[in-house]
Amino acid sequence: xxxxxxxSMQMGEGAFSLAGQRVSGLDDGSRAAxxxxxxxxxxxxxxxxxxxxxxxIRFVRDPAIRAAEGYRLAVTPDGAEVRAATDAGLYYGAxxxxxxxxxxxxxxxxxxxxxxxGWRGLMIDSARHFQHPDEIRALIARMGEAKLNRLxxxxxxxxxxxxxxxxxxRLTEIGGCRRPAGAAGTGADGQPVRYCxxxxxxxxxxxxAVAAAHHVTIVPEVDVPGxxxxxxxxxxxxxxxxxxxxxxxxxxxxxxxLFSAEDTTFAxxxxxxxxxxxxFPGPYIHLGGDEAVKDQWKADPRAQARMKALGLTTxxxxxxxxxxxxxxHVAAHGRRMIGWDEILEGGVxxxxxxxxxxxxxxxxxxxxxxxxxxxxxxxILYLDHRQSASADEPPGRxxxxxxxxxxGFDPAPxxxxxxxxxxxxxxxANMWTEHxxxxxxxxxxxxxxxLVVAELGWSHPVGDWADFAQRLFARMQRDRALGHGFNETPxxxxxAMSAAGGAIRVTLSQPAEIGKLRYTTxxxxxxxxxxxxxxxxxxxAPATIRARAFLGAQPTGPEARFEATGAALRSRxxxxxxxxxxxxxxxxxxxxxxxxxxxILWGDIMNNCWLWRQAPAAGxxxxxxxxxxxxxxxxxxxDMAQVKFAVPRTPGGELEIRLGSCEGRLLASLPxxxxxxxxxxxxxxxxxxxxxxxxxxxxxxxxxKDADPLxxxxxxxxx
Numbered sequence: 001x002x003x004x005x006x007x008s009m010q011m012g013e014g015a016f017s018l019a020g021q022r023v024s025g026l027d028d029g030s031r032a033a034x035x036x037x038x039x040x041x042x043x044x045x046x047x048x049x050x051x052x053x054x055x056x057i058r059f060v061r062d063p064a065i066r067a068a069e070g071y072r073l074a075v076t077p078d079g080a081e082v083r084a085a086t087d088a089g090l091y092y093g094a095x096x097x098x099x100x101x102x103x104x105x106x107x108x109x110x111x112x113x114x115x116x117x118g119w120r121g122l123m124i125d126s127a128r129h130f131q132h133p134d135e136i137r138a139l140i141a142r143m144g145e146a147k148l149n150r151l152x153x154x155x156x157x158x159x160x161x162x163x164x165x166x167x168x169x170r171l172t173e174i175g176g177c178r179r180p181a182g183a184a185g186t187g188a189d190g191q192p193v194r195y196c197x198x199x200x201x202x203x204x205x206x207x208x209a210v211a212a213a214h215h216v217t218i219v220p221e222v223d224v225p226g227x228x229x230x231x232x233x234x235x236x237x238x239x240x241x242x243x244x245x246x247x248x249x250x251x252x253x254x255x256x257x258l259f260s261a262e263d264t265t266f267a268x269x270x271x272x273x274x275x276x277x278x279x280f281p282g283p284y285i286h287l288g289g290d291e292a293v294k295d296q297w298k299a300d301p302r303a304q305a306r307m308k309a310l311g312l313t314t315x316x317x318x319x320x321x322x323x324x325x326x327x328x329h330v331a332a333h334g335r336r337m338i339g340w341d342e343i344l345e346g347g348v349x350x351x352x353x354x355x356x357x358x359x360x361x362x363x364x365x366x367x368x369x370x371x372x373x374x375x376x377x378x379x380i381l382y383l384d385h386r387q388s389a390s391a392d393e394p395p396g397r398x399x400x401x402x403x404x405x406x407x408g409f410d411p412a413p414x415x416x417x418x419x420x421x422x423x424x425x426x427x428x429a430n431m432w433t434e435h436x437x438x439x440x441x442x443x444x445x446x447x448x449x450x451l452v453v454a455e456l457g458w459s460h461p462v463g464d465w466a467d468f469a470q471r472l473f474a475r476m477q478r479d480r481a482l483g484h485g486f487n488e489t490p491x492x493x494x495x496a497m498s499a500a501g502g503a504i505r506v507t508l509s510q511p512a513e514i515g516k517l518r519y520t521t522x523x524x525x526x527x528x529x530x531x532x533x534x535x536x537x538x539x540x541a542p543a544t545i546r547a548r549a550f551l552g553a554q555p556t557g558p559e560a561r562f563e564a565t566g567a568a569l570r571s572r573x574x575x576x577x578x579x580x581x582x583x584x585x586x587x588x589x590x591x592x593x594x595x596x597x598x599x600i601l602w603g604d605i606m607n608n609c610w611l612w613r614q615a616p617a618a619g620x621x622x623x624x625x626x627x628x629x630x631x632x633x634x635x636x637x638x639d640m641a642q643v644k645f646a647v648p649r650t651p652g653g654e655l656e657i658r659l660g661s662c663e664g665r666l667l668a669s670l671p672x673x674x675x676x677x678x679x680x681x682x683x684x685x686x687x688x689x690x691x692x693x694x695x696x697x698x699x700x701x702x703x704x705k706d707a708d709p710l711x712x713x714x715x716x717x718x719x
Contacts, residue, residue: 001474002099003451004115004147004458012108014077018047019104022055029087030059032213037094040145044481046101056080057097059090069149069215070114073097075106088215092147099478117411119374119426120457121150121219122450124442127157127230128252129433130197131442137210142447142484144214146454151211152219152286152428155199158229158249158257162198163222167271168235172198175230178248182591182631182709183679185250204279219338220280222272223288225322229257238265240296240303252434253635258296261306261322270329277333284353285330289323290340293637320346327352338374341366355428360413367416367423375427380409381453383431383445386587388490388511391575394444395435395600398585403472403490404465404513406452411460429453437589444487448476469514473556491557493517493533493547496576497569499616499695503540504564508533508547515551528553539564569616570718574602580609580662580699583642588630588712592679599681601628601712606636606643608710609662609701617691617698620718623668625655625700628681632708640707648703652676655684655702655713659691662699667691672702672711681714688718 002009023038025031031051037059038049049057056079063085065072071084071093082093096113100106122143124131131139140151155163161175177196179185187193199207211218230248232239240260249255259265276285294315297303307318320343327337327349338353341362348354353372356362366373379385384396387403411427429449436442451472455461461468476486490512498505510517518530521539526548533547541564548559562568579585583606590598603610636643646662648654652673658664668688675682702711 001471002096003468003471003475004455005461005471006096006111006113007459008113009109009111012076012110014108015105016056016075016077016080016108017105018049018101020047021049021057022052023049023057023059024051024053024055025059025090026053027061030061030090032087033059033082033090033094036091037097040095040098040482041101043483044098044478047104058082059094061085061090065089067114069118070112071096073109073111073113075100075109077108080106088149091144091215095145095147099475115147115458116460117424117426117457119150119428120148120454121152121374121426121428122148122446122453123152123154123376123428123430125154125157125431125433126162126197126199127154127160127433129437130160130162130195131439133199133203133207135439135442136207139446140207140211140214140216142479143216143450145479145482146451147458148450148454149216150219150426150428151216152221152430154221154223156222156230157227158251158255160197160248161230161234163220163272163275164198164201164204165272165275168268170234171231174234175248178230178250180591181250181633184591201279208280217282217284218280219282219284219286220276221286221288222269222276223290224269224326225259225261225319226257226290226292227255227288228259229255231259232257235268238268240300249635251633251635254291254293254637255635256293256295256637258292258294259322260300261297261303261318266325269326273326273329273333277335283336284338285335286338286355287323287326287330288339289319289343290357292319292342294319314346316346318346319343320348323352324349344369353425357430363424364413364415367413367420370423372423372425374425375411375413376430378430380406381427381429383429383449384433384435387449387487388494389575390489390492390494390511391573391600391602392489392492393587393600394441394487395437395587395589396445397435398579398582398587398602398604401449402511402513403449403452404469406449407455407461407465407468408463409456411456426457427453435586435589440485443485444489447479447484447486448472449487451475465513469512470551473514473551488557491549493549493557493560495545495547495560495562497562497564498614499569500538503538504543504569506537506539506545506562506564508537508545510549510557512549512557515549515556517547517549519545519547521545526559541565566616570620571715572612572615572717573715574610574713577700578611578613579604579607580611580701581607583607584634584636590628590680591630592628594628594680599628599714601630601714603710603712605632605634605710606639608645608712609699610713612698612700612716614695615698615718616695617688617718618694620688620691622685622719623657623670623688624683624685624717624719625670626681626683626714626716627655627672627675627711628714629675629709629711632710643707645705645707646701646703648705653702653704653711655700655711657688657716658699658701660697660699662701664699665689667698672704
């Protein structure tokens, strides 16, 4: 059960016992690989081994192996050997050898292996939410275990500047702090609190050393010319507007602030590049280039004068010149510039590498133009998207990118010649952290999807999900033994209930689609022999359903228990409702606590409206709503004109419940004033008009004068 799957493998006969064995390596790289195997084996519950030159588990330098990260591995009943030309190949062979260990034995096998792509990456956004250096180190170590080899480190953005620059300390002193929006930005004493963080040079150098030990190359990013709010707040002379903000932003989205195109800006950004070159030894410097709204340059006489002097006709061309000028400074240091696919729009240095995030078209265009490129398209490779429809998913973007959907991504676009395909360096998944406030959220969003990315980048599979699901589950158990966390929510069963005459229809599912979902209705725990949930159940109320998925005899996730009752039918969590629209759906963490917990709310921030289809409202006389509000800290630019709300009838606004659609008959109106002073969730209750028929579609929407705060519903109950 190897992940990633090796290029080729042939099972042998017998096995080699690990008990009392020693491991040998004759140079620094082979000894380091031997130590990695010993460490992984010991931490995951295997036997304790030691190094010795005469060990029967051997790591051997072999220049005849041509692939830079490739290796050969052989296990017989007499011993085990890993051969590679490079330290990286020896390291990856050690990881594979660890995965082969089972019950203190290694099965006889011969493996020849090398990756399909040289760029197998993850991106971590440290600007929106800061990660402690220990979290970055742990991420790197786990990447190495998965055979991922590029960490793109997003160090600057509108919300924070995390990179130390010796000549310009204000970049971190001012640019490294912001005040969070809403209640999260106010302490218990009512006073403002600030969110701060940046890395020291010593911390970065140590992280770089950890990365080298795990054969991970760090690609640092400083984003220009847009995403500049933190920088221009710290150093207003860099701004392209006469009145730049005084502190980094607490808003998410695309902000208008740009670096100016003046020589003073280039002098500072060259200092920044010099700092990056001194701290990060890898070949690439990422300069961003994305989402640079040009309004400030259009209004800046200096930018317009620069364009005229250069003979440029559009602001996109000015950005091309801007990026090329910085790219030349990168090249002067012997490094290569990389940027997001917008850099193609205004002209780009010939040796620039393009990271394609707006689909795969940017990668295709870049490859056809002779540029190296990395596939990183949204939403499929954006890890801030939810992984299932469960209410227990972490906060993030609303579109579901399931493990199976991600596994189906092909990192080799069609329509390219063999020469053009040679420019596809690989792929990268991005962990944007606007909504990933905690290490736990980030871990759940990255893993196990990081393992899927590793499979795509190393093995370039052809889409056999059933086979991969078994290997993914086996690897997750090994990771659990190492103490690693991951998102277990997609492994937990879900239940959808609806009325069916005098019965209740229950449809069970497991979002991960790993194993077979089993259930019981007699109160006993489900087992591998329990009935399979392969069709909806019709049950008389009340009934208890217990469900769990199994892969063979082994449970693949937690058990779930559901009560099929009339009360359960008349209570609906927002995760089980439809959104009226999907303009910008988000799962948002409440800015205030409820009983010590910041709950997660779900809705479209451009249209806070939900539909409860076929609500069993017959006989209901009262309605209870659990509601919360979040600060409207979203920068939508011109799209903000599309955000409209129904006119409130009371000063504080209302939650309306309407029949059929949001323009239908008003059935209930719950004033929001009692909840307005509560930073967490509130319960509102009131009468609801009697409904004709046993069930009806209900529209839930909030009326409010303006967007801030944005009201959202967590649950509605009919009584």
